[in-house]
Amino acid sequence: MNNKELAEVIVQNLGGEKNIANLTNCITRLRIDLKSRNNIDLEAIKGYDEVLSVIDQGTIQIVLGPGKVTKVANEIHESTNITVDVEGEEDSSEFDLAEDTKASYKAKQTSSFQQLFRHIGNIFVPIVPGLVASGLMLGIANLILNMADAGLINQSVLESDWYNLLQSIGGLLFGSLGVFVGINTAREFGGTMVLGGIAGLLIYAPVLGDIGTLSLFGLGLSINTGLGGLLGVIIAAYLFTKIEKFVRNRVHDSLDLVLTPLITVMVGALATIIVIQPVAGILMKGITWFLVDIMLETGGVFGGFILSATFLPLVTVGMHQGLIPVHLELIEQFGSTTLLPILAMAGGGQVGAMFAIYLKTNSKRLKNTVASVTPVGILGIGEPLIYGVTLPLGRPFITASLGAGFGGAFLSFFSVGAITVGPSGIVMIPLIADNKYLLYTVGLLISYIGGFALTYLFGFKEEMVNKLYGEAPEQPKQKDTAEAVQNDNKEEETQIKSPMTGMLRPLNELSDEVFANELVGKGIAIQPEEGKLYAPADGTISTIYPTGHAIGITTTDGAEILLHIGLDTVKIEEKVFTLHVSQDDTVEAGQLLCTFDTEAITSQGYDLTSPIVITNSNDYAAITPVEVEHVEAGKELLELK
Structure with a gap:
């Protein structure tokens, strides 16, 4: 079956x-x-x-x-x-493979800098569908305007209620974007969403521009509407959240509803106007100066190449989301962002690499994977291509990124911009500003060709399929000689080292019926004395669970070992396991695979006894544990015959 x-x-x-x-x-x-x-x-x-x-x-x-x-x-x-x-x-x-790869890269995004960009992504990603819809409506309005200017339709259309309504609805989100960003920021950091919305309203309040100069403590403070942009909104809403939590923890419950929001808004608004707006304004000017003036205007085609070629590495470490407020700031200042189409070429390079891999590989499995992910890549969704194919393969990820650089250089030369944030690929064509649809399409084709050529010539070898799927190359048939027959009849032994230090327990003593009845294989259990799990043999990580509680290794001798830390520990919601390896990694005996918090696990009532099981036990005549009560990590644990 x-x-x-x-x-x-x-x-x-x-x-x-x-x-x-x-x-x-x-x-x-x-x-x-x-x-x-x-x-x-x-x-x-x-x-x-x-x-x-x-x-x-x-x-x-x-x-x-x-x-x-x-x-x-x-x-x-x-x-x-x-x-x-x-x-x-x-x-x-x-x-599947794509999810495993993506999860492993996300697991490595642990620095404060990377966590910051993950927060920014969580703030802006929910808004993107609205930005796309609004941008497309404005794009349709622009198309109607261009057709009227060219005499293709009557100018009276521009004065119709329907045209004005289309423009107005398309601009609604952009006119109130600060409110949504403020609300999402408050939600991301655990504050009251309406207070975050007030922080967004404050940054863009028209009254700030009307006042111009605010007298404070004898000083003339220059203020302006929109100073600091969406970066200022994020910082202000975050500050509102911190103030709210601080006040709530110090006022009586009966006064919380009155005093907490009042103090939050008053103190937060003052800090926003005096400190946050000026500082955020300087930061946004610095970022746009570097990206636009230095990388694009001064760097020209070279700058466009660098930006396109390095964008996907930023994606894998979660930093790409931090550019969304930059795009929106450029749209606010200049009416479009030339940065976004250039970065979108990175996806084109990946699509080109897919075609190259499909033509070169002999693996039906890889061909099927490429065929299934390429259409969504053309439509601008690149994650299946990145995490499912090029990144696990390694070199094609690099050649695809470099190939995309040529498309970025082309768009940089012609200053092709986008009127809103949205998906890349061919779906971005309607979002292109100033009727430069054809130029964007040509740039996308150049990225396809660049990714294809570099990957086909330098990026892919058939041996990489083994790394992607863990498939061993076909072994030559053994010659039918007396020596071969004699070798076949020899009893082979494989030594499995202990992955932990601790007391040994037979599997039949465990409370888990699956392991106790050896349903998934024979082996031994260890009551660990420290929170470290090591590789029991040289091999490849064949299975790795997102929580980190279970890891499968296929040794170089063909043994399939399941290392399961504790019993039912998959149910633990807290992060008690820290992985040090990823799917398909090659490991050596004694290499640290995972660390875990033994105290946190046992304090929640979980049994830390850890089964070490040979899941392909039927391939062996005997699986014999060592005859000791206590074992040190790295010492002999099982003998396979």
């Missing part, structure tokens, strides 16, 4: 998809919550050879084993309307 058929019979014997309230998968099993226990047949599910066990403890657990469980979960998701969540990872319905 294949995975699709197995998925169908599991859903059918659980009463159909409408009876499944929640379905999650961890590294070894599916966990299902049912709406009703009528018309279910667990015994039928147990009867399939592919099912290792079915455990009914309120939540039904169907044990399928590492690798198998993910494939079946994906089949359930694709063939039904059931959302399949990966335990320990929010908003995830699939657990």
Whole structure:
């Protein structure tokens, strides 16, 4: 029975998809919550050879084993309307290579600088659909205006109510953008959203321009509407949130509703006008000066090349979102942003690389992946291309980025701009300013060609497929000689080192039935004495769970080892595991894979006993643990024959 058929019979014997309230998968099993226990047949599910066990403890657990469980979960998701969540990872319905790669890069975004840009992304990304819709409406209005100026339609159209309404609706969001940014900032940092909205209104309040100079403590303070831009809004709304929390913790509950918002707005507004607006104004001028005056005007085509070629590396570390307020500031000042189309060429380079890889590879699996992600890349959604293909392969990511630089240089030479923030690719064409649609299209084609040429010539080799999928190259057939037969009959031994220091326990003593009954393989368990997990042998990281509680390694000798830290620890919501490796990494015996907080785990009542299991146990005649009660990390743990 294949995975699709197995998925169908599991859903059918659980009463159909409408009876499944929640379905999650961890590294070894599916966990299902049912709406009703009528018309279910667990015994039928147990009867399939592919099912290792079915455990009914309120939540039904169907044990399928590492690798198998993910494939079946994906089949359930694709063939039904059931959302399949990966335990320990929010908003995830699939657990594939692209998601693994993306998750591993996000996990590395831990510096304060990178966290800052992630916050900015969380503030602006929810606004982007509105920006696209508003920008397209203004683009349609511009098209009508250009057609009227060219005599293609009657000038009276420009005086119609419908045209004025179209322009007005298109400009609504841009006229109140500060309010939405302020609200999202307050929400991001845990403040009251309406107070964040007031911070946004304050920055763009017309009265500031009317006053011009404000007398404060005998000093003439120069103020102006919009000074500091959206960066000022973010800082002001963040300050409002901090003031609000500070005051709320110090006033009586009965006075909270009155005093907390009043003090927040009064103190926050004063600090915004006196400090935040002038400082944010200087920062925004510095950023736009560097990007526009230095990189684009002074740097010219070279500057455009550099900006396009380096944009995708910024994406992988989460810094690209920090440019959204810069684009919007440029639109506010100049009516369009020339920076955005140049950066959009980075996606074009990735598309070109896809065509090169498709033509060069012999792997049907890679061809299918490329064919599935390329159309969305052309439409301007680049993440599947980046995280699913070029970044895991390595070199194609670099050649695609460099190829995109040529398109960026072309657009820089002709100063092609966009009237709003939105997706890249061909979808950006209607957003291009000053009727330079053809120039943008030519730049996009240049990026395609650049990414294709560099990747085809220098970026891809067939050996990279092994790195992407962990597929070993075909081994030559052994010659049928007496020596070969003798070698085949020899008993081979593989030594597995201990990944932890601690006391040993046999699997049959564990409370988890899956491990205790050796349903996913034979092995041993360790009660760790310190929060460190090391590689037990040389090999490749074949499976890595987002939470960090479970890691799978395929050794160079072919042993498939599951390292599971504690029992049921996937349910822990706090970050207690820190991964030091990623999917498909090559590791050496003794290399640190993960650190974990033993005190935090045990204080929540979780059993820290950690199973070390050989999941392909059937490939071995014997799996023998060492005969000791205590083992040091790096010492012999299991002997495989």
